Amino acid sequence: MTTDHCVRVLGCAGAIAAGRRTTSFLVGRHLLVDAGTGVGELTLDELCAVDHVVLTHSHLDHIAALPLMADSVLKLRHQRGQPPVSVHALPQTLAALQQHVFNNVIWPDFTRLPSLDRPVICLQPLQVGDRLTLAGYTIEALPASHTVPAVGYAIWPGDAATHACWVFTGDTGPNPRLWDTLSRHRVAQLVIETAFQDADHELAQKSQHLHPQALLHELQRLRSPAQIYITHMKPGDAGAVEQDMLRLGLRHKVTLLQGGECIPLGA
Ligand SMILES: [Zn+2]
Ligand SMILES: [Zn+2]
Numbered sequence: 560m561t562t563d564h565c566v567r568v569l570g571c572a573g574a575i576a577a578g579r580r581t582t583s584f585l586v587g588r589h590l591l592v593d594a595g596t597g598v599g600e601l602t603l604d605e606l607c608a609v610d611h612v613v614l615t616h617s618h619l620d621h622i623a624a625l626p627l628m629a630d631s632v633l634k635l636r637h638q639r640g641q642p643p644v645s646v647h648a649l650p651q652t653l654a655a656l657q658q659h660v661f662n663n664v665i666w667p668d669f670t671r672l673p674s675l676d677r678p679v680i681c682l683q684p685l686q687v688g689d690r691l692t693l694a695g696y697t698i699e700a701l702p703a704s705h706t707v708p709a710v711g712y713a714i715w716p717g718d719a720a721t722h723a724c725w726v727f728t729g730d731t732g733p734n735p736r737l738w739d740t741l742s743r744h745r746v747a748q749l750v751i752e753t754a755f756q757d758a759d760h761e762l763a764q765k766s767q768h769l770h771p772q773a774l775l776h777e778l779q780r781l782r783s784p785a786q787i788y789i790t791h792m793k794p795g796d797a798g799a800v801e802q803d804m805l806r807l808g809l810r811h812k813v814t815l816l817q818g819g820e821c822i823p824l825g826a
Contacts, residue, residue, distance in 0.1 A: 564716045566725055566748075566822040570597020573620065573754050576794035580818055581620035584727065584750075585609075586714060589694035592727060597818065598624035607632045607639070611693040613685075613700075614648035615729030616709035617655035625680075626660055629669035633679040643681040647691065649700075650684040651708040657682070685710075690719070696824075702736035703729045705767045711737065713744060715825055722825040723747035730754070730791065732767035738780035746783045747825050750816060752791040756799040771803035778809075788816040 564587065570580030581595030589610045591598070598606070606628055615621055625646070632644070646653070661668045669679050685691065687710055690699045697719045701711035711729040715722045723745040728737065730752055754768035763770040768791070769777065778787065792800050797815060804810040 564824045566592075566714075566824055568597075568816060568818055568820040568822070569600045570595050571750075571790040571816045571818055573791045573793040573796075578818070579794040581623065582615075582791065583621075583624065586696060586725075586824070587694060590696060590698075592712060592714075593621040593729075594623070594625040594628060595620050596623050598628055600818075603631060603635065607635050607641070609644060610642070612644060612646045613693070613698060613712055614646065614652055615703065615711060615727070616649070616705060616707050617652045617659075618707065618730065621730070622656065622660070625656070626666040626669065629679050630667075633669070633673060636679060637673060637677070643678050645683050645693075646680050647683045647685050647693070649686070649708045649710060653682040653684055655707075699724075701726070701728070701740055702734065703731040704734045704736075705730045705732065713741075713746075717825075719744075725822065725824050726750065726785075727790075728752055730768060732764065732769065733773060733777060735780070738777070738782075742780075742782050744783070746781070746785040748788065748822055749781065749785045750788045750790050750822075751777070753789040753800060754791045754793070756796055757803045758799070771800060771807055771809060774804075774813075775807050775809055778813075787813045788822070789813055790816045 567585040569583040572579040580597040582593045583595045583597035584592040588608045591609050591612045697715040699713045703709040703711050713724040713726045715724045725748045727750045753774050755763040755770040757770050760770050
C-alpha cells in the first residue's frame with residue numbers, strides 16, 4: 560500500500576504506557592491529525608515532511624508532541640528552505656497553545672523562532688464547517704462536544720464530490736450535530752472515541768467522552784455504512800471495553816484501533 564492515501568495510526572491510546580501512545584494520525588506524508596505522543600514514532604525525515612498539523616482541541620494528549628516536534632524540525636526545515644509548519648485549529652485552541660505552551664516559560668515561542676518573519680510554525684484559525692485543501696486532501700472541521708472547544712475532522716483523498724471520507728470524531732461526548740453533518744457525507748471509515756468502560760459512565764459524562772453504551776446510542780444515527788474503529792481507550796481498559804461491547808452486541812461491527820495500523824483513505 561502506498562503511504563499517499565493511507566492514515567497511519569501513530570498513537571490512539573487515552574494515556575501512555577510501554578507500547579501505548581496518545582492520539583496522532585499521519586495522513587499521507589505531509590498532514591498530521593493531532594500531535595499526541597504518537598508523533599514520537601516518526602523519524603526526523605518524516606517529521607520534516609509534515610507541512611500541516613490539524614488539531615482537534617487543546618488537551619495535552621493531543622498536543623504534547625507539537626512543541627517538541629517544532630524544536631526537532633526547526634533547523635532542518637530552515638536549511639531545506641521549507642515554509643513554516645501550519646498548525647490549524649479553532650481560535651480557542653490556538654490561543655491556549657500560545658498562552659500555555661509557547662509562552663517562553665513552558666517552551667520557547669516557536670511561532671517567533673528562528674525569526675519573526677520566518678518562524679518554524681504558524682497558527683491558522685479555522686471554524687466548524689470550514690473546508691480546507693491541505694497537502695492535496697480535502698478536510699472539513701466537524702462539530703464535537705467536549706469540555707473545551709473541540710472539533711473532529713472528515714478527510715477526503717482529493718475532491719469531496721467523488722470520494723468517500725475518513726472521519727475522526729476527536730474527543731466528544733454524545734454529539735447529535737455530528738450525525739446531522741455526516742448524514743450529508745459518504746463515510747468510508749469512522750474513527751470514534753470510546754474513552755471509558757461502561758462502569759465509568761459517570762466519569763465519561765463528566766469529562767464528555769463516550770463509553771460503549773453511549774457509543775451504541777450514537778452509532779444508531781450513522782446512516783451510511785462505514786467501517787468503524789474505536790479509539791482513545793486508557794491503557795489497561797481495553798479488555799473491559801471489549802467485554803462491554805460484546806455484551807451490547809457491538810463487537811461484530813466495531814474494530815479496536817491499534818497503534819501502527821494503516822487505514823486506506825476513502826476506500
Ligand atoms: Zn480531550
Ligand atoms: Zn483526549
